[in-house]
Amino acid sequence: MPNPLHEQLLKAGLVKKSKVAAATRELNRQRQGKAPAPDADAVDARRLQAERAERDRALAAERNALARQKELQAQIRQIVQTRAVPQGGDIAYRFVDGHAIRTVYVDAALRAQLARGAVVIVAHGDGYALLPRAVADMVRERGGTVVLDHGAASAHGDAGTGDADDPRFRVPDDLVW
Structure with missing residues (x-):
């Protein structure tokens, strides 16, 4: 489910699609309890x-x-x-x-x-x-x-x-x- 804030930032051209994907992955890791190494x-x-x-x-x-x-x-x-x-x-x-x-x-x-x-x-x-x-x-x-x-x-x-x-x-x- 896409984040409405991410979509707005993408439409405005303030962030790149790769940055939004990385932020989404990080949020998913935090929700699942997986911490970075x-x-x-x-x-x-x-x-x-x-x-x-x-x-x-x-x-x-x-x-x-x-x-x-x-x-x-x-x-x-x-x-x-x-x-x-x-x-x-x-x-x-x-x-x-x-x-x-x-x-x-x-x-x-x-x-x-x-x-x-x-x-x-x-x-x-x-x-x-x-x-x-x-x-x-x-x-x-x-x-x-x-x-x-x-x-x-x-x-x-x-x-x-x-x-x-x-x-x-x-x-x-x-x-x-």
Whole structure:
């Protein structure tokens, strides 16, 4: 169906027939949803925008992970400060932290609780804190470092298994006591 405006412009001689045909084709494409082929600049712009969005998402995820780690460290610090067992006494209790032997001073009751596994030693800042087992489990869940836990093997049901049959720990038969 011809456009009356196009016919009037053709009769007046203001446009050529090829221009009217091109305009008609363009209108038909727009009505049918067919867009002209995108130019290279538009494709590059979209690609750059997608790359920026991906980079922004990665940076946001990294920031969120760091914020979560800081939050967990703050929770651990708060738990240790509020729930730590007061230490002090005249008995030196030595334990291994990595490759170094460390010492905390405790009294007899606290030493018995450490040996039994009711109290656990946790690394806290530059020093160490003594925590009850349940509180130490909360610290362990948040990624804290539990240095000494005598009750860990018995708590998980691993007590008495493995070491007796390990050839590295076999007692020689000719050992004289």
